[in-house]
Amino acid sequence: MLKIDNLHAAINGTEILKGLTLEVKAGEVHAIMGPNGAGKSTLASVIAGKEDYEVTSGTITFEDKDLLEMSIEERAREGVFLAFQYPVEIPGVSNVNFLKTAINEIREHKGRPLISAKDFLSLVKQKSSFVGLDTSLTSRSVNEGFSGGEKKRNEIFQMAMLEPKLAVLDETDSGLDIDALRIVAGGVNALKSKDNATLVITHYQRLLDYIIPDFVHVLYDGKIVKTGGKELALELEEKGYDWIKSAE
Amino acid sequence: MSGTLIDFCKQLNPTPLNLPEALLKAAKDGIEFQHHFPTTRDEAWKYTRLGRVSALKLSPVKINPSADPLPSSDSIDIIFENGTWYCAQPTAGLHIDFSGDIDSIAWNACTLQGHVQHINALTAQGGVAIRIDANTKLIKPIRIIHRLNGEHTGLILHHQFVLDNHASAQLEVIFEGLGDDSYENILFDFFLGVGSTLHTDMLQQTKGTHYGFHTQRIYQRKDSTFALQTITANTHFTRNEIEVFSQEEGTHTQLYGAFIGQENNHIDNHTYVHHMAPNCTSDENYKGVLSHKATGVFNGKVKVYKDAQKINAYQANKNILLSDQATINAKPELEIYADDVKCSHGSTTGQLDQQALFFLRTRGISETKAIDMLINGFLAEIVGAVKSSHIQEALHTLLD
Numbered sequence: 001m002l003k004i005d006n007l008h009a010a011i012n013g014t015e016i017l018k019g020l021t022l023e024v025k026a027g028e029v030h031a032i033m034g035p036n037g038a039g040k041s042t043l044a045s046v047i048a049g050k051e052d053y054e055v056t057s058g059t060i061t062f063e064d065k066d067l068l069e070m071s072i073e074e075r076a077r078e079g080v081f082l083a084f085q086y087p088v089e090i091p092g093v094s095n096v097n098f099l100k101t102a103i104n105e106i107r108e109h110k111g112r113p114l115i116s117a118k119d120f121l122s123l124v125k126q127k128s129s130f131v132g133l134d135t136s137l138t139s140r141s142v143n144e145g146f147s148g149g150e151k152k153r154n155e156i157f158q159m160a161m162l163e164p165k166l167a168v169l170d171e172t173d174s175g176l177d178i179d180a181l182r183i184v185a186g187g188v189n190a191l192k193s194k195d196n197a198t199l200v201i202t203h204y205q206r207l208l209d210y211i212i213p214d215f216v217h218v219l220y221d222g223k224i225v226k227t228g229g230k231e232l233a234l235e236l237e238e239k240g241y242d243w244i245k246s247a248e
Numbered sequence: 249m250s251g252t253l254i255d256f257c258k259q260l261n262p263t264p265l266n267l268p269e270a271l272l273k274a275a276k277d278g279i280e281f282q283h284h285f286p287t288t289r290d291e292a293w294k295y296t297r298l299g300r301v302s303a304l305k306l307s308p309v310k311i312n313p314s315a316d317p318l319p320s321s322d323s324i325d326i327i328f329e330n331g332t333w334y335c336a337q338p339t340a341g342l343h344i345d346f347s348g349d350i351d352s353i354a355w356n357a358c359t360l361q362g363h364v365q366h367i368n369a370l371t372a373q374g375g376v377a378i379r380i381d382a383n384t385k386l387i388k389p390i391r392i393i394h395r396l397n398g399e400h401t402g403l404i405l406h407h408q409f410v411l412d413n414h415a416s417a418q419l420e421v422i423f424e425g426l427g428d429d430s431y432e433n434i435l436f437d438f439f440l441g442v443g444s445t446l447h448t449d450m451l452q453q454t455k456g457t458h459y460g461f462h463t464q465r466i467y468q469r470k471d472s473t474f475a476l477q478t479i480t481a482n483t484h485f486t487r488n489e490i491e492v493f494s495q496e497e498g499t500h501t502q503l504y505g506a507f508i509g510q511e512n513n514h515i516d517n518h519t520y521v522h523h524m525a526p527n528c529t530s531d532e533n534y535k536g537v538l539s540h541k542a543t544g545v546f547n548g549k550v551k552v553y554k555d556a557q558k559i560n561a562y563q564a565n566k567n568i569l570l571s572d573q574a575t576i577n578a579k580p581e582l583e584i585y586a587d588d589v590k591c592s593h594g595s596t597t598g599q600l601d602q603q604a605l606f607f608l609r610t611r612g613i614s615e616t617k618a619i620d621m622l623i624n625g626f627l628a629e630i631v632g633a634v635k636s637s638h639i640q641e642a643l644h645t646l647l648d
């Protein structure tokens with residue numbers, strides 16, 4: 001589904017990703033761990049198409065299409081979703097209104113009919129209860145005045161509404177209480193199918209108790225330096241990253 | 249600079265309205281003294297050039313002083329169309345008069361007397377005088393629509409709106425129409441009696457190289473509430489001057505504005521709130537969105553008089569510039585002579601939030617739609633305060 005090959009990316013002339021290679025197949029869950037500043041969010045942003053980053057070499061293909069050629073919104077319409085590490089607040093833009101526009105733009109792209117007001121409302125109801133997001137929050141302005149945890153739930157709510165093929169979750173677990181963590185993980189698991197894939201960026205092995213990854217990667221200084229099964233996460237939790245550095 | 253103010257007035261209307269003698273004399277003296285249109289050396293016109301205006305060749309609009317009847321609708325409609333007034337049947341407690349006789353309540357309080365108001369006093373061709381009897385609460389909104397087409401026309405109107413004690417009403421004022429090299433000078437005097445309430449929504453949406461000058465003077469008595477939402481949408485040239493006199497205790501004033509400019513549009517908002525009495529509040533919020541080479545001006549002045557204690561005056565101005573060539577000149581001014589007051593003001597100008605734009609696009613929304621959404625969101629506070637469904641609809645077409 002997603003193939004990243006020898007990716008180099010820079011921001012303001014500073015190279016952050018330095019030859020990153022990663023393949024994610026449909027049906028798989030991959031976890032990416034790594035120290036602060038390693039480039040995890042950068043990778044997520046480059047996949048989503050953030051224009052501040054310059055891809056200096058390497059390729060990304062998504063379902064055999066050149067992802068780097070697509071605009072931000074085209075990527076989303078093709079099924080790429082990013083749950084932000086730091087969700088933005090947008091005063092005056094209602095959560096449900098923008099989601100309705102988003103769903104319809106995606107449908108239009110796929111040549112499907114627009115969603116009816118009634119279907120949309122029932123979808124909002126169903127998905128918000130599914131991720132445990134208070135319905136009063138769904139109609140408020142995007143993230144305005146939301147608590148940290150509510151913002152994260154809102155990201156998962158959007159994911160549930162948009163049903164992407166590839167979801168990249170950037171530290172969605174940070175700032176969540178245990179209950180919320182279970183709900184978010186439950187949400188990800190419930191959406192899991194043989195046709196979609198998830199890339200989970202996290203610092204905590206804890207999340208991986210709930211979302212069982214097929215692979216765990218260590219991203220260090222702009223590269224994937226180690227790949228293993230879920231036991232790698234346990235090992236990292238125990239030994240920290242110095243162990244990887246010295247092994248390198 | 250070309251023509252003098254006297255020459256400019258001569259082409260507009262030789263037979264002034266029946267205004268109080270003192271007012272006419274002040275206007276005449278003012279114009280003779282000023283002689284020429286103000287230049288950018290004049291503080292009040294620092295960012296608004298009048299060279300084009302002073303050179304306009306205008307013919308006055310012929311006004312029919314009586315009004316043709318309109319069928320009733322869900323608002324009380326008063327329509328001005330190219331010189332003719334049309335008016336719905338007034339309901340109980342409401343008086344609407346087109347005779348141009350403006351009575352002289354509180355004239356002496358008028359301090360907003362620049363060349364715009366002088367020209368208006370000397371050349372007004374007509375206007376509507378509305379009066380609402382004491383204790384009358386109008387259910388239907390009053391809707392005044394100005395529609396003027398044609399080039400090189402000069403329209404000068406002087407309206408008056410009086411709410412007697414404890415009356416309440418909702419007003420919608422709409423300016424539309426098309427006219428290159430046209431001039432419009434519309435003045436409203438609002439008199440709010442004790443305990444009265446007036447909610448006014450105003451839409452300025454004229455087309456063509458049209459020069460619009462709008463004055464609103466508001467006189468508020470004890471415990472009255474006045475709210476004004478001014479929406480200026482892609483007008484070639486607009487200068488709004490709003491002056492509020494909070495004359496007695498317990499008044500509340502809300503001045504909201506949203507201005508949207510594109511191409512070479514120039515939109516200038518000047519407001520001046522006089523807090524002359526204690527225990528009053530004012531809340532001012534102006535938001536601007538400018539693209540291309542549009543220019544905007546916001547000048548908000550608040551004066552708290554010596555004995556006007558316990559005043560709460562809030563003022564905010566926020567602007568978004570969508571292009572490098574758009575500019576805004578914002579200047580809040582506070583003059584405070586009382587010691588127990590709460591005043592705040594702030595002005596910010598920035599670009600569209602790039603993080604928010606990226607976020608919306610990662611959800612599949614096209615760039616243009618995402619920009620529209622963010623602009624809508626930015627203006628939501630102001631647009632949300634508009635009660636007029638007519639204006640709401642016009643805004644939806646404009647902003648979507």
Ligand SMILES: Nc1ncnc2c1ncn2[C@@H]1O[C@H](COP(=O)(O)OP(=O)(O)OP(=O)(O)O)[C@@H](O)[C@H]1O
Nearest residue numbers: 011012014016034035036037038039040041042043
């Ligand atoms: N605009 C910028 N200019 C220069 N360097 C930048 C810029 N933005 C980010 N960086 C740097 O890029 C590096 C990678 O940042 P990134 O956010 O991808 O790290 P991360 O792995 O997600 O870290 P964390 O675990 O703290 O979230 C950091 O060293 C950061 O300082």
Ligand SMILES: [Mg+2]
Nearest residue numbers: 040041042085
């Ligand atoms: Mg990060």
